[in-house]
Amino acid sequence: MPGIPVRRSERATFAALLGIVALLALVPIARLAQEALAPHGRLDLGVFGSVIESPAVWRAAGNTLTVSIGGAALAIVLGAGFALLVSLTDVRAKKPLVFCFMMPLLIAPQVTALAWINLLGPNSTLLRALGLAPAAGTTHPLYGPGGIALLLGIEQAPVVFLAVRAGLRSLPRDLVEAAQASGAGPWRIVRTIVLPLSGPSVAAGGMLAFVGSIGNFGIPAFLGIPAGFTVLVTLIYQRLAGFGTSVLSEVATLSLLLALIALGGLALNNWLARRHDVRVTAWSSATPQWPLGRLRALVEGGCWAALFVVLVLPFAALLATALVPAIGVSLTPSTATFANFHFVLFDYAATRRAFVNSASLAASAAVMLVIVSVPLGYSLAGRRASIRQGVAFVAELPYAVPGVVLAIAMILCLLRPLPLLGLSLYSTIWIILVAYLSRFMLLALRPVTNALRQIDPSLDEAARMSGARFARRVATVIMPMVAPSAVAGGMLVFLMAFNELTVSALLWSSGSETVGVVLFSLEQAGDGVSAAAVAVIAVIVTLAMMLLTNALASRAARGVLPWQP
């Protein structure tokens, strides 16, 4: 919507909304940078120096790069291949295929890790039933860098897929048609036209996958910590968990390093995206859909088989473990039991509390963010591009940096009682809520700004001409029109917050456990069956939310849901 002059009272509202964004996003990150570089109010690189001289840090940094590059490489192969297949060929059932392909991104990484642990380890209920389990006492085959990179790659493949598919969709159709007219066959066109032109989007997707892998906590925590394989994220977690807030300056420095690597990657990604500015011209249908002919059934079978291996098998293993009374017991009709589910849902106080905590944290964050994002997005729509981009950048910061970085920043901000109020949020559930509001703000704001961009500005002007002031316009004209998108954004926030582990792993305290935290503690304590039961419930909630959001998405603006842009 164009820049429209506003009343003075609206300026106050806008300033208040900007204040919220700044408090949630800018202040914590700035405080982190200050703690790392100038812990006592003046520039002091002492901590910084000691941190980067530590061999453990270098080892962890090297490990981080190894698994992240490996994960990104696998994600590129899987994601770009699947994008080409779905965009350029006539495989059937594309919607369910894409939906399933996107699932690993939305299922919590710690749940995925647990599922794979249960699938392949010596204690695998599934493999034992088949007589294929590795000998008892051997190390789990997934522990260590290889397993971490494999799961990171599977988790991040959808990110590459989305980037490459968007690139393929903006590929000017006439370039392909010109090649067809020159007599080139499909393979030659893919090799000589499509792939070279998709290069930037493949690179951009790979960069996003790399950044996502750097910040991932669940997978290296479950597969690295037992094997003594440390990455930067788990190093920060272990330092803080082991030594408490006395090492805050040190972990702040580590976090800043991690944030700089991630933001550097994102800057590179933005630069690549800008270079790849092939504008969509008169775009009728999608790219050509080449018939696969007799290969089609084979390719489709291969896709579904791969999804079966990646999705169904691990979660079948998870379910199998959740259904036996103890690790090591074979799953048979006589041993199968729902006792684990009953235990984690009703009997065990910590897990019961965790479900309530995660659900209420996720719901509160979703509702609060939707309520703020509609007026914020609306006031932003009328502003100069520089203000809009500035706010978008600030709102993206807490989402772009790895979760541990945000958690450390929150601890730094909220460790001491709040000024004026004298209240301390540290070691209460409120610090987790504040962190969630900060981290997921972007997920709520982006669908709203997208939807607002698709609304004819005269609809807003007609309300102004009718005499409606800001609050009334938001309530009666803007809100009803952006509601589907705003709600879809809110559900996305719920989904991500409910499954979240990285932030809460550092911020939880007794009584404020989240689902991710109890899953982690149960697995570390060796209670595999209870952990599996918690994970199964988390998967069911995730699936239900995805399907519900899907049903709503038909009414939302285009590009609201990550799995159907």
Add this chain to the structure above:
Amino acid sequence: MAAVTLERVEKRFGSIVAIDDVSLAVEEGEFLAVLGPSGCGKSTLLRLIAGFERAERGTIRIGDRVVGGPDVYIAPEDRHVGMVFQSYALWPHMSVAENIAYPLRVQKLAGRNLAQQVDAALEAVGLAGLGQRRPAALSGGQRQRVALARCLAMKAKLVLLDEPLANLDVHLRARMLAEIAAFRTLSKATLVYVTHDQAEALGVADRVAVMADGRLRQVAAPPALYRTPRDGIVSRFVGPGTVARGEVTQTYANGHAKVALFGREWQVRSAPGQREGAVEICIRPEDLAIVGPDGGFEASVARVLYQGGRTVVEAAPACDPATTLSLSLTSGEACAPGAKVHLALVDGWVIPET
């Protein structure tokens, strides 16, 4: 007191001057059309009056209230100005009746009073009984009427119309023009109507303001605009005809002048105080007549366009083949492309500013 007054208003978008030193007074109850080619700034002018844009310089008054000026800016929601948008701007999530009721609800109207006023507005635009429909279920013409009804219901004393007929097909336009005229009678509001279609502007407005490149070129009643355009741009933009270069050789006190054109001398109309010398002369189709081979000047017919009850003939004078003159014939006087005819200037207008 004029309903709208603009004094030396200027609006820039970056380095582009969209409105350049425009002064304009619209009388109370007047129907003023703002006419100009696309991009001339006419929509910006309307949005300045409505308050959707803020001027860099100058003063805008609605009635005797300053709504925009140095250090003054009244937001659109506080101006009580009705606007009919090119896209109609009906809220898709409200029924027709709710759309019309919206400004009334803002004014804290409710209950039976509100329903009565909405029904009255619906009836006035011929949509009685369609109040419960969704805007999406209406035709383009019906949506336009809802937009009119909304302005009617809010009892705006000033209504701005931004190319309201641009999205309608040709058959509907004439009907909607009549609707707008009826709306004016009913509401007694002052209307400012922006269009790029000169037939619309000349047909319905009390006065027409012609804009080009952000400047007001002429504000006048339609016949005056047609007969006495102030400059070449207005002359070319309003009505058919030709602008030819000639020379004033003599002026008379009664608003006439003798001009030399196409090798002969003619008597045409001119503004008071017209000087002698090189000028541009506005020649409308009806200013030309075919005469016998002894009179007038020779011209060759270039095109003949049959247009129903009349025929438009385009011809180039033999002495000035680059100029295309057009004249309108009723019928019978058949001539074919390539034919030689003799034309005489029975009237014309010396454009005062060149």
